[in-house]
Amino acid sequence: MQVNDKIVVVTGGASGIGRALCEAFHRAGAAKVVVADLDLAGAEAVAASVHGAAFKCDVGQEQDIRHVIEETERQFGPIALFCSNAGIIGGFDPMSENAGGSSDEPWAKSWAIHVMAHVYAARHLVPRMKARGGGYFLNTISAAGLLSQVGSPAYSTTKHAAVGFAENLAISHRADGIKVSILCPQGVDTNMLRSIPKGPQSGDGDISPEQVAKDALAGLEQETFVILPHPQVLGYMRNKTENYDRWIAGMAKIQARMREAYGK
Numbered sequence: 001m002q003v004n005d006k007i008v009v010v011t012g013g014a015s016g017i018g019r020a021l022c023e024a025f026h027r028a029g030a031a032k033v034v035v036a037d038l039d040l041a042g043a044e045a046v047a048a049s050v051h052g053a054a055f056k057c058d059v060g061q062e063q064d065i066r067h068v069i070e071e072t073e074r075q076f077g078p079i080a081l082f083c084s085n086a087g088i089i090g091g092f093d094p095m096s097e098n099a100g101g102s103s104d105e106p107w108a109k110s111w112a113i114h115v116m117a118h119v120y121a122a123r124h125l126v127p128r129m130k131a132r133g134g135g136y137f138l139n140t141i142s143a144a145g146l147l148s149q150v151g152s153p154a155y156s157t158t159k160h161a162a163v164g165f166a167e168n169l170a171i172s173h174r175a176d177g178i179k180v181s182i183l184c185p186q187g188v189d190t191n192m193l194r195s196i197p198k199g200p201q202s203g204d205g206d207i208s209p210e211q212v213a214k215d216a217l218a219g220l221e222q223e224t225f226v227i228l229p230h231p232q233v234l235g236y237m238r239n240k241t242e243n244y245d246r247w248i249a250g251m252a253k254i255q256a257r258m259r260e261a262y263g264k
Helices: 016-027 040-049 062-075 105-132 153-176 209-222 233-242 244-262
Strands: 007-011 032-037 053-056 079-084 135-140 178-183
Touching: 007 016, 007 062, 016 032, 016 040, 016 079, 016 209, 032 040, 032 062, 040 053, 053 062, 062 079, 062 105, 079 105, 105 135, 105 153, 105 178, 135 153, 135 209, 153 178, 178 209, 233 244
Parallel strands: 007 032, 007 079, 032 053, 079 135, 135 178
Antiparallel strands: none
16 A cells, blocks of 8 residues: 555654654645644644644543544545554563452453454545555564563563454455555554553664654555564464464563562
């Protein structure tokens, strides 16, 4: 896919990877970049810098996603690429004594933002895309959805679910001309990553949001389902599937080292 002359929506576009995606799409010649974020002032600032448009949007609320889609298409035309990018790091606690946690709150919030946001985008865009012969979804997930996230069961679980939904979206609508890519980086130098203690997600080095956006553009051009800004993740995936027991044991060692470091 080429984004030149296309209308693109990016959720979580006010900062981090989302902002870098908006800037990259603008440089690549997108006709209009729509920046959707809970932080409206931040979204408006990014939109101004890319000659785009901004909407306030809580991606965990279906009516907000529907509003962004309906208003974008009413004002600017058909959405060719919808980037479901917003995410949170909720539930991160490497010292937790129970993977099930102590309340539903971090699970419910992570589920709404990391899973249902993708579902809502598809629910309201797929009929429109089918009617016009196709479209594209780019879902920012994480390498945690392919591997795991030590220290946050809620993050890891919902990111795995997001991969499963993206697979089904791609399979179910391939014949409709609808394409899907998942963007799965490890550590990215963003405010979200800096808000938690340094962990295994940064073991291969944190890369810039701009590099992630560059890799995303390349993946879209090649129409690759799994986009890996950290290419070594492919090797980790192979290790996981080749010997799951060994992989679990290795991850448990990482968790133990992380707890030791975090507890000091």
